Amino acid sequence: MSVYQATASAPVNIACIKYWGKRDTKLILPTNSSLSVTLDQDHLRSTTTSRADASFKKDRLWLNDTEEEIKEGGRLATCISEMKRLRREVEEKDASQPKLSSYYVHICSRNNFPTAAGLASSASGFAALVASLAALYKLPASPSELSLIARQGSGSACRSLFGGFVAWQMGSLPDGSDSLAVEVAPQSHWPDIHALICVVSDDKKGTSSTSGMQRTVETSTLLQHRIAHVVPARMEAISAAIQARDFDAFARITMQDSNQFHAVALDTDPPIFYMNDVSRAIIALIVEYNRVSVANGGKLKAAYTYDAGPNAVIYAPKENIKEIVELIVKYFPQPEAFKDPFGLFGAAGVGEGKLVDGFNPAVAKPFGVGAVKNLIHTRVGDGPRVLRAEEALLGTDGLPKAA
Amino acid sequence: MSVYQATASAPVNIACIKYWGKRDTKLILPTNSSLSVTLDQDHLRSTTTSRADASFKKDRLWLNDTEEEIKEGGRLATCISEMKRLRREVEEKDASQPKLSSYYVHICSRNNFPTAAGLASSASGFAALVASLAALYKLPASPSELSLIARQGSGSACRSLFGGFVAWQMGSLPDGSDSLAVEVAPQSHWPDIHALICVVSDDKKGTSSTSGMQRTVETSTLLQHRIAHVVPARMEAISAAIQARDFDAFARITMQDSNQFHAVALDTDPPIFYMNDVSRAIIALIVEYNRVSVANGGKLKAAYTYDAGPNAVIYAPKENIKEIVELIVKYFPQPEAFKDPFGLFGAAGVGEGKLVDGFNPAVAKPFGVGAVKNLIHTRVGDGPRVLRAEEALLGTDGLPKAA
Incomplete structure (x- = not known):
């Protein structure tokens, strides 16, 4: 008897032009287009195995070894049933295909980064779910077509169906069939873009992005101006910057957005804050680092960006990452040694950090150990990968293997 | 020989609709109208004595016992020469008047609140300067006419020429002659509006409002929308709320603005932050305090507002101030006993504070002693006062008396 099973991994993405606001909360249609960089799965990824079997009694899903309820009409159920619908189309065209669409599925997913890292795992998670089911079902669908389904799991997940630089085009159709991800440029176009993630400790429980963004849609008097007038121009400008590998323009637009x-989160009633004093201090450091470069006749050397939380993601050409790590470590002593995946520092390690010549140390005060809990160095990466059978997360019994 | 000397005091004002951005930096003409509450001079004030004498060799000014340079073409020089111009008009109409406009002046000014309090003293300071010179020169000018001159010292100073609730109408004329303060309602219309100032400790040197607001004008893509579409409607709505003594509407608009x-400060490039984690925590407390009231069928009971710094000013009807002090003290233990100018607490004092029934204590974490350095309880107050000769700050020699 055949085993119908596939495993895929998918990357995290971090937006440069931010998604904030839905015009349709059920279909997850955004109020504006957005654009992101896909991060390297060698460092951060979700891995998912999906299996269809006539013996299964219901659809089941395990996330990081805990079984999750698949609520009827919920986002998970929507993604699974949409993927089954695409499989059914394959079966209807080719009667020789096994009727997998009629079987229940078991799905097992794991993230290789701790939840405590505060990185949104829903984007990589739903992308890996969709990618593994597409492999299981041998769908002819393109990444853009699959992005339509991942979008209904978690909006930003649609952007994790591509590597490199990815736009989520907001679309205009009420059924959402034109609200999908497209590749702006592949990883190979500009592989030199690296990212340093500063994982920031936070005492405060933040507002969830799902509820927060709708409160902004309902109450901010500035959001509509952003949607109608600011974002369209920025999407064009940053796409051009990516095509031209113009880091200065890319950085400026990323920080502005x-x-x-x-x-607009702050213009919400009641206001929403995601950044804290540590986040603000990192901004001050990057602003000063860029100021020194420009004062010496150079260009912007780094760009910060913050999602719905206090963590900083710093984009920079690879050649600047060493200076940036030294800068961050100087103000934010690390509880553990910097993991140095690209071998920037050699055996001696980072040490106590240092500042570039001309840097004004008074732009921020030094914090205590652990204010920035962890630094993750990664770079622009590729799209979802189909993995070999040996990497499956489900055992021969169709249940999760021990982690 | 006659002594020509007058002393006046002027109040602090705290805006509900914020002034941020100049369309003319020399004349200090704003990009939008603004509206403020004048605070009681019994608690916070600038006091200024001005004297004109034929024997003086130049215009001189002492601020808090330190002599300040009066720079040619600077803001101080502009205010003094504008006041002399008005005096000259009086002298030209009535030849019997002494020619004070041809004398140099000595000016001595003191604030009764420490600079360390982080309260902007330029508004009360320039208002007191103008009020004392108006008294010295026996000008027939109305407060609105004097506000045109105070505005050229410091924009928001124009609003300290009136008590109660005051609008600074932005005007449209290039010479600024219609950019002046008007009374929306006097103190007596709604004397029940009290204010609790939370003086917040800050490690960070902030961006000055003068340079910050122009960076916003130059770089924020949201500011123009605020100016053209948001502020005009809010000015009307909050004026109506004041006329109707509708605290719920007043509070909502004040917090939103x-x-x-x-x-818009955050939308500036590079971004400007004035609030810190303590400021954010106070917002969370007031939001929760209001939420409890609304959940119980009531209305908003307090409104926070923040100027270009981390200090909170909390406006509330007098009846709510006791609960608010208890709330703030619960999360921000005070280094010194609460000065209780209205006798809310009696001999026992505030104690360790407490929360109203139904308040969710998890909306903020408690801070250490001194995160909020000081609490100042005051209320809506009157406009500039001309003081008696005994209260003069200049001695018979025309130099500052010992403090």
Whole structure:
């Protein structure tokens, strides 16, 4: 008897032009287009195995070894039934295909980064779910077509169906069939873009992005201006910057749009804050680092961006990452040694950090150990990968293997 | 020989609709109208004595016992010469008047609140300067006419020429002659509006409002929308709320406009932050305090507002101030006993504070002693006062008396 099973991994993405606001909360249609960089799965990824079997009694899903309820009409159920619908189309065209669409599925998913890292795992998670089911079902669908389904799991998940630089085009159709992800440029176009994630400790329980963004849609008097007038121009400008590998323009727009996303969150009633004093201090450091470069006749060397939480993601050309790590470590002593996946520092390690010449140390005060809990160095990466059978997360019994 | 000397005091004002941005930096003409509450001079005031004498060799000014340079073409020089111009008009109409406009002046000014309190003293300071010179020169000018001159010292100073609730109408004329303060309602219309100022400790040197607001004008893509579409409607709505003594509407608009001012500061490139984690925690407390009231069928009971710094000003009807002090003290233990100018607490004092029934204590974490350095309880107050000769700050020699 055949085993119908496939395993795929999918990457995290971090937006440069931010998604904030839905025009349709059920279909997850956004109020504006957005654009992100896909991060390397060698460092951060979700891995998912999906299996269809006539013996299964219901659809089941395990996330990080805990079984999750698949609520009827919920986002998970929608994604699974949409994937089964695409499989049914394959079966209807080719009667020789096994009727997998009529079988229940078991799905097992794991993230290789701790939840405590505060990184949104829903994007990589739903992308890996969709990618593994597409492999299981041998769908002819393109990444853009699959992105339509991942979008209904978690909006930003649609952007994790591609590597490189990815736009989520907001679309205009009421059924959402034109609200999908497209590749702006592949990883290979600009592989030099690296990212340093500063995982920031936070005492405060934040507002969830799902409820927060709708409160902004309902109460911010500035959001509509952003949607209608600011984002369209920025989407064009940053796409052009990516095509031209113009880091200066890319960085400027990325920082401006991060700021504006947090500005409309603050313009919400009651206001929403995601950044804290540590986040603000990291911004001050990057602003000063860029100021020194520009004062010396150079260009912007780094760009910060913040999602719905206090963590900073710093984009920079690879050649600047060493200086940036030294800068961050100087103000934010690390509880553990910097994991140095690209071998920037050699055996001696980072040490106590240092500042570039001309840097004004008074732009921020040094914090205590652990204010920035962890630094993750990664880079632009590729799209979802179909993995070999040996990497499956489900055992021969169709249940999760021990982690 | 006659002594020509007058002393006046002027109040602090705290805006509900914020002034942020100049369309003319020399004349200090704003990009939008604003509206403030004048605070009681019994608690916070600037006091200024001005004297004109034929024997003086130049215009001189002492601020808090330190002599300040009066720079040619600077704001101080502009205010003094404008006041002399008005005096000259009086002298030209009535030849019997002494020619005070041709004498140099000595001016001595003191604030009764420490600079360390982080309260902007330029508004009360320039208002007191103008009020004392108006008294010295026996000008027939109305407060609105004097506000045109105070405005050229410091924009928000124009609003300290009136008590109660005051609008600064932005005007449209290039010479600024219609950019002046008007009374929306006097103190006596709604004397029940009290204010609790939370003086917040800050490690960070903030961006000055003068340079910050122009960076916002130059770089924020949201500011123009605020100016053209948001503020005009809010000015009308809050004026109506004041006329109707509708605290619920007054509070809602005040908080929304504070948030939006900080939102456009954050939308600036590089971004400007004035609030810190303590400021954010106070917002969370007031939001929760209001939520409990509304959940019980009541209305908003307090409104926070933040100027270009981390200090909170909380407006509330007098009857709510006791609960608010108890709330703030619960999360922000005070280094010194609460000065209780209205006798809310009796001999036992505030104690360790407490929460109203139904308040969710998890909305903020408690801070250490001194995160909020000081609490100042005051209320809506009157406009500038001309004081008696005994209260003069200049001695018979025309130099500052010992403090």
